[in-house]
Amino acid sequence: MTKIPNPRVCIIGAGLAGLISARYLQDEGISFTVLEGTQYVGGTWRYDPRVGTDEYGQPLQTSMYKNLRTNLPKPTMELRGFPLPEDAPSFMKRETVYKYIEDYVKHFDLEKRIKFLHKVILVSREENIWKVKHQNVATGEEFEDEYDYVFVATGHFNKPNYPDIAGEKLFTGTIIHSHDYRERDNFKDRRVLIVGAGPSGLDIAIDVAYVSKTLVHSHHSKAPLKTVFPEHYIKKPDIKEFNTTGVIFEDGSYEDIDDVIYCTGYQYYLPFLDISCGLEWDRQCVKPLHKYMVNIHQPTMLFLGAIVRACLVVALDAQARYAAVLVKGDFTLPSKENMLEEWNRKVETIRTNGRPLSDLHVIADAEDSYYAALTDESGIERVPPHMMKIHKLLLRTMFDNLYTFRDYVYTILDDENVKVSIENETENTRTV
Template structure:
C-alpha cells in the first residue's frame, strides 16, 4: 500500500503549468529531404515513421550493423575499420527496465521474452523490427558522418565510405541526430593514478566478470551501470570495493566480499586511499562514471552549445532552438528511453511533414530558460536539463498536445516508478517481477506467478 501511495503522490505532484499550449497547424516544406544519423533505436524508429509518411530520407550508419549500443562486441577500442567501438554492452547485461517499457510502438515484444531480457534477446528484437519494416534499404551502412554544417539555408552533410575512404556531400532540409550519448567515456581525474600498477578501465570497455576471479576490484560510481556491474563482478572477485557518494539509499544486502567506501582521495602503486583516510589494496579498477555528450561532426554553424555534460538549447529536450530543422534524439535521462525515443521519432516525423508549427524562437527559448532557471535555483548543474524523472508523463502529454501524435500511455511512467522502487528495495530481486499492462493507466505486477498488486 505504501508503494502504491508513493506512486500516486508522485503522479499528482507533476506540474503541468510549464506545458506549452499550441494550436496544431500545418507548415509544409515541399518534398523535404531528411538525413538520419545512426541506425540504433533512434535511427530505426525515425526511419520507420518517415517511411510510413512517404518522406525522402537516408540513414547513415558507420558500422555494418543496426542496433547501435545494443549489439554486444567482445572487442574494445576500435573495430575492424579503425573506428571507435560505440557499443557499451557487456556479456551478462539484462535490461534494467521491464519489457513493456522496452516495446516499440506497433511491434509487440514476443510473448516468451523474459520480463527483463538479456542484451542478446533484445538485440534480436531490434533486428526483427528493422527487418519487419524493411528499413535496411534506406540505410547506407559503413558510411561515417564527418561533418554537418548549415549553409545557404540547407544542411550540408559530409560523410565517408569507411572501406574506400571516398567522401561524399549531400544537402538536406532536416537532420535527425540519432547517435546517442553512451559511447564516449567520462573518466574522473584521480590524483596519482599514473602510479597505480594494476589495470584501469571504464565501464564502456567492461565485457565480462570472469576475468576478475579472486581479484581485488575497485568500482567507482553508483549509477545504473555502476550498481549492475558491482553485482556482476562481486560474484567472482575476492574483494569488491565500491567507492561512491550517491545519496540514494539502497536496501540491498550485498555479499560479504563487498566493501563500501567514500570517494577516492588518491592512488598509490598497489591500491587506493579514500577520503576517510582508509586504504585498500586493489588489483583492478572499473570506472562507472558515465559518458560524455559527444558530437564531433556538428559544426559551429549548427547553433548548438556542446559540452561533455550537456547539449543546449533544446526545445522539448530535442529540437535545436537556433536551427529547428535539426533534432537531437535520446538525450533524456531518467526515463523509459525506448518509449521516449519512439515518441520523439513520431514528433520529429510530424515536424518534417508539417503537421504542426513550432513556437517562435523566443517562445522556445523562454520555455528552455524556465527549465534552466529551476535547475540553477536548486544549485544543480546544467546537465540536469536533460532529466525527465517525475516529469516523464507530462513530457509525453506535451508532445501529443503540440504535434498531434498518439499519446504515450501514462502506465509507462507508472511502471518505471514502481520498478525504480523495486531497485531500491533489492537489486538482486527487482528483475524477478513481471509487469503486465491492463490498459493505458493500469498494470499488474506479479512474482512467481502470484499476483502482487494492481496499480492505477
C-alpha cells in the first residue's frame, strides 16, 4: 500500500474506540473528523435511563445500567498518558469511568474535531477515495465528504441478539434484552428469568437477585463457577419453549416466570457499508480482517474494537496506535495475498474445530501474542505482559466468587509482576 501524503481520516463513532483513535491521530498531526450520531461522547459508557429511541427518533446506543461496576480492574481501564484518579477504586462505578472519559476528551481537546448528531448513512469506495455520506439527525440535512482512510469505531454492543425460542409469542409476561436493562427495582418481588451467562448475564443475575422473589438462570456455560448463590437462585439448562405463564426447559422442568431478560449478546450491524467496501458482514462476524481490524480488500478501512474476550481498553489502545502509525506511513502491511492466506488459515481452524464463525473475533488466550504481533508488524510499543497476568488472575477470582472478586486490588510492580491484595487487608497480599 503506497503512502498517502496528507491523509484525511474519518472516524465513525465517538465512543472509546473513536476517542482513543482521535487522540493518536492528533498526536501524529494527521487530519481527521469524528462523526457521532448522538449528542455525547463515550458511547455505551454513558448511562441513559431511557430505552428505545432518543429525542431525535434514533435508537439509543447505550447498554449501561444503573448499578454497573467494571468487571476489569483499574490498571486495565487506564488510558495511556492519562492516569486514572488516584482515589478511584480498583473496580469503578460507571459514573467514575464516564467522568474519566469526559476528562480525557477535554485534556486532549478532542471535542472540536467531533461532529455531533451526524449519523453515517453510507460509506462507499470510488476511484481510490472513500465517500462518506452523513445526516444531521436534528435537521435531516445530508452531507458527503471524501477521505483517504475510514476508521469504523461503532463497536458491537448496540444491536441486541435475540434467540428464537418456540412459544415466545404465547408468553404473557415481559421480555427485554440486557441492552434495555437499567435498574433492578423494576423486578422487586418478581419471578425473573435470566438467559445467558456471559459477563452481562452473570452481572445482571446478581443485581436482580437482590430484589427478585425468584431468580431463574438458564445457561449452558462451562465456566467453572464456584459461587454460592442465594436460596432463591435456580440454575436451569437451555429453554425448550415458552407457554403463557412460564418456561419449559430442555430437562423437562418448568418454572412460572413474570419477566425475562435475554443476556444473549449483540450482533455486528454495519448497514452503512456499501458493497464497494469489499467486506462481508452478518450478525456473527465481519470478514476478512487482518489482525482483527484491517479490511484486507480495502486496507485503508480499519475496524477498532471488533473483538471479543479481551481487556477492551488495552486492546483499543493498541489497535488505535497501530492504526495511527499505519496512516502515517511508518510501516507497510503484508501483501494482500499473505493477509488472505493468514485469514484463511484462521477460518479453516475454526471450521475444523466445529466452532461458529463468530470465533473470528475472539482473542481470549491469544491476547498476549496478539499484542506481540501488532508490535512486530507496526513497531508500536509492546503491551506489557503484566496486563495478561492481571486478566488471568481476575478470571480465577471471578470464577471462585462472583460476589467478592471486586474486592481485590491489582498493583503493577513492573512489566512482569503484579501484586494482588484484598482491599483494606494489607496482610493478605501476594506477588505474581
